[in-house]
Amino acid sequence: MTRARFGTSTGWKISRWWRRSVGRQYLKVNSIGELLENLGKPGAMILCGGTDLVVKMRSGLLSPELLLDISDLPELREIKKNGSKIEIGTAVTQSELLASEIVRERLPLLITVLSQLGCVQIRNRGTLGGNLVNASPAADSAIPLLLYDAEVILTGSQGERRLAVKDFFRGPGKNALSNGEFLRAVSIPLPNPKLYPFFHKIGRRKALTIAIASLGALLHVEGDLIQEVRLAAGSVAPTPIRLRRVEERANGKRVTASLIEEARKLAQQSVSPIADIRASADYRRTVIADLVAHLFEGVLHV
Ligand SMILES: Cc1cc2nc3c(=O)[nH]c(=O)nc-3n(C[C@H](O)[C@H](O)[C@H](O)COP(=O)(O)OP(=O)(O)OC[C@H]3O[C@@H](n4cnc5c(N)ncnc54)[C@H](O)[C@@H]3O)c2cc1C
Incomplete structure (x- = not known):
């Protein structure tokens, strides 16, 4: 799978900028275990593409004490076919989805929508997971996922649970994630090609x-x-x-x-x-x- 072109250098810039603030920490997590270990800590927040989170941090709306960067975690960066479903890892970028052969072939609505989301630079960083967790009423990728009757797969220290995408959104900026839980992947049933x-x-x-x-x-x-x-x-x-x-x-x-x-x-x-x-x-x-x-x-x- 191709990597977002600016992934590593942007992550490095964010970490350098954030660590300059006294008491703030940045951790590039290496495994799901390490993520779960740290996610429950006070002030911890996940950073993926940063296209929503960094904007909010810069404007002072959010001030996490510990940034957990999941953008390079291989387990979260896969697109795979599971029987009659396609599972997309949360850290797959929108540009990677647009370039994926199976997504182009089987999920044309997702392609149509993502090609209108933001711009190339945003899509090179932004992820499907980040767009859903942000829970904006205007989140573009929510539209195809609702129409495909997709599910989100949420992981926490107690294990994994699945939820219909429609039940994941709880209001503007609110979602169904519990404390210490994260969105691991989205599972999409392959739609009837006649649609x-x-x-x-x-x-x-x-x-x-x-x-x-x-x-x-x-x-x-x-x-x-x-x-x-x-x-x-x-x-x-x-x-x-x-x-x-x-x-x-x-x-x-x-x-x-x-x-x-x-x-x-x-x-x-x-x-x-x-x-x-x-x-x-x-x-x-x-x-x-x-x-x-x-x-x-x-x-x-x-
Ligand atoms: C200039 C600009 C244009 C944009 N245009 C559009 C547009 O046209 N349409 C649109 O819908 N959006 C748009 N956006 C919003 C944004 O790009 C998307 O919401 C993006 O998909 C967020 O993904 P990310 O990986 O950057 O998330 P991040 O910014 O890294 O994270 C967003 C939030 O989700 C949390 N988070 C991320 N991943 C996980 C996870 N796996 N589990 C739990 N929590 C997680 C973070 O803690 C944070 O609170 C735009 C943004 C900008 C700056």
Whole structure:
């Protein structure tokens, strides 16, 4: 597997900068055992790509006393096929996922989404695990993982547990990790290859943008008949969410003007956006409904 180009030198710079602060420690962990031994210590935090954590440290939002760098741990850097599932180690970078043959072949929606996440420099450092643990309502990679019905694998000193990705998010910045536990990997059931990937992110600009609202879908249609549709939305609720009511209404139905209007209304009712510096709540609600309508209108024009 290819390595992120800037991995080692960036880790070194972070460690040098952080150790300059008196009483702060940086540890590049060499094994999962060493990680678990240190993770329960007061003020310990995991550092992976650092694209979220270092920003928060520099702005003074977070001030960990012990940084545990997991970015080079071989056990956490594998992409492997396990029967009918693909398991992705938490420290695999987004660039490595984009370059992976099996991910490109079997998880095209993940590829579509990651190619719009941040920019090349961010993707060379940023990881799938970090994006999930950060638990932003706008976390782009949450969208394909929700649609694939993926699971997170959490490891602690008591052992391992699995959780559906939808149950991992607990609110803005909140996740289901217990004290002393870390995210080891993500397990993704191989989706039906007939499911067509769709992702549209609305931001304040076209590139390097955080979602104001985003819609992802996996769609299998024959003619105008929707055999299966799965929908997930970002930045329109405290966590990324599936739009189950729209899915239930549309599955097995023919696309008609009235179905599109119903789907639009149900999408609006399914979200609970907030207003922030990027957009108003009303704008987000309207945009997500329009994206759902746009997706179904596309079926009529194929
Ligand atoms: C300029 C810029 C643009 C960006 N654009 C986007 C974008 O378009 N879309 C988007 O979704 N995000 C975007 N991001 C956010 C960011 O790049 C992602 O969230 C990234 O995937 C985080 O991964 P990381 O490895 O860098 O995490 P880190 O910063 O290393 O860690 C993030 C948090 O997760 C914890 N953590 C990391 N790994 C684990 C683990 N295995 N177990 C337990 N805890 C862990 C850390 O302690 C920390 O609290 C952007 C960031 C920047 C700076």
